[in-house]
Amino acid sequence: xxxxxxxxxxxxxxxxxxxxxxxxxxxxxxxxxxxxxxxxxxxxxxxxxxxxxxxxxxxxxxxxxxxxxxxxxxxxxxxxxxxxxxxxxxxxxxxxxxxxxxxxxxxxxxxxxxxxxxxxxxxxxxxxxxxxxxxxxxxxxxxxxxxxxxxxxxxxxxxxxxxxxxxxxxxxxxxxxxxxxxxxxxxxxxxxxxxxxxxxxxxxxxxxxxxxxxxxxxxxxxxxxxxxxxxxxxxxxxxxxxxxxxxxxxxxxxxxxxxxxxxxxxxxxxxxxxxxxxxxxxxxxxxxxxxxxxxxxxxxxxxxxxxxxxxxxxxxxxxxxxxxxxxxxxxxxxxxxxxxxxxxxxxxxxxxxxxxxxxxxxxxxxxxxxxxxxxxxxxxxxxxxxxxxxxxxxxxx
Ligand code: ADP
Ligand code: MG
Numbered sequence: 181x182x183x184x185x186x187x188x189x190x191x192x193x194x195x196x197x198x199x200x201x202x203x204x205x206x207x208x209x210x211x212x213x214x215x216x217x218x219x220x221x222x223x224x225x226x227x228x229x230x231x232x233x234x235x236x237x238x239x240x241x242x243x244x245x246x247x248x249x250x251x252x253x254x255x256x257x258x259x260x261x262x263x264x265x266x267x268x269x270x271x272x273x274x275x276x277x278x279x280x281x282x283x284x285x286x287x288x289x290x291x292x293x294x295x296x297x298x299x300x301x302x303x304x305x306x307x308x309x310x311x312x313x314x315x316x317x318x319x320x321x322x323x324x325x326x327x328x329x330x331x332x333x334x335x336x337x338x339x340x341x342x343x344x345x346x347x348x349x350x351x352x353x354x355x356x357x358x359x360x361x362x363x364x365x366x367x368x369x370x371x372x373x374x375x376x377x378x379x380x381x382x383x384x385x386x387x388x389x390x391x392x393x394x395x396x397x398x399x400x401x402x403x404x405x406x407x408x409x410x411x412x413x414x415x416x417x418x419x420x421x422x423x424x425x426x427x428x429x430x431x432x433x434x435x436x437x438x439x440x441x442x443x444x445x446x447x448x449x450x451x452x453x454x455x456x457x458x459x460x461x462x463x464x465x466x467x468x469x470x471x472x473x474x475x476x477x478x479x480x481x482x483x484x485x486x487x488x489x490x491x492x493x494x495x496x497x498x499x500x501x502x503x504x505x506x507x508x509x510x511x512x513x514x515x516x517x518x519x520x521x522x523x524x525x526x527x528x529x530x531x532x533x534x535x536x537x538x539x540x541x542x543x544x545x546x547x548x549x550x551x552x553x554x555x556x557x558x559x560x561x562x563x564x565x566x567x568x569x570x571x572x573x574x575x576x577x
Contacts, residue, residue, distance in 0.1 A: 203488075203545040204250045204517040206266050207235055207536070209524050210291040211255040216525050225526035228254040237536060239529065247536055249543065255524070259305065262295060262519070263312040270447070270517050271313050274411060275320050277443035279514040281450065281506060282309055285538060286521030287531045288401035288454030295519055296451045297386065297405070299379060310407055310449050314378045317411065317447075323373075325414045330378070331367040332385035334392065335477065336403035337470055338501050343385035343405070344368040346392050353504050362508045364408070372409075382407075401454040402470060404477065404502060409447040414440055437563070448509045453478060455538065456531050477502040482538060484510075489544035518542050 227236040270280040284292035300307035342348035351366040480500035520539040
């Protein structure tokens, strides 16, 4: 009887999580910078209440608002603590076969890249989410049976550029009509050997990002950086997996051989362009184009978040490259965690307010998480070929 690949929707096993599908939203306030420390007129506009998971936003002495998030982190929060709260649950879920996204949103200079991309070469305690996530993934996969592959992309003015091969620009996004799987097949894909290898690739990507932006005379704050990690993990027969396969699904072929099962999943870590509105007045030529385009991607993300939060039947993901890329990894069928970064200074009160409102809307999104598990036919064929070879050798004898 024929065995068909399967991919079913079900709730993941997160016994301790009463709302497994909701987008997690965390706030991180960065410490005052040198400029702010030496500013005589400096005033904070935020006050963190970590135990209550609340943030107090002060407009002036008479006017404050409170906002509740999943977690609220003060200046003193360590990179380790941030990783464990914001990203680790997503990484665990990705290792169990679900897609997942970790995304940083905030004004330029508030710590998005520090939070996600910090390499921590001199001080491992400074390592950001990307490095810690890969560390976890590498420890929890087996090089002989599993594979971990990455691409590193930049999205600037609706063009995808390969940060591992910067001559590749305008790379198309491809969506599988049947499975809805989104990929960027034109981009460089590298199989990650170990953490040092990953650190090298990340460093190359960062350098290329900087060089590309210097060449164009733009700031990297205007582009989105996207780390895409694809995992193929084989499921062991004796593993208590919480598999979506039912009792009556055949797991053996007609000779009684076990058919290997592989889980495919994808982790996206997205360092978004600065959320500040770009002043279009006075801009012309490319700067004006840029202002429009960057607003397009972030505005479109905002629209999708609103639609998802309102449980709307139509999510306008086709409007921008960013939302098309995120289509199978944000909302709908994936685990998502959003980290909102803000600065403490009251000088940025208006931007900080709009950043916080973005986070508040995202708190309302509930996803249905989908497990992608299928029979590993490639592996099965390889096994059969090996068996055939053995038999042929025996017959020849
Ligand atoms: P963004 O990517 O949002 O533009 P960056 O991550 O580049 O911001 O951070 C701006 C500056 O603030 C950098 O010099 C960074 O090292 C510093 N910074 C940001 N967040 C923190 C933090 N939590 N602790 C210490 N320094 C930080
Ligand atoms: Mg940055």
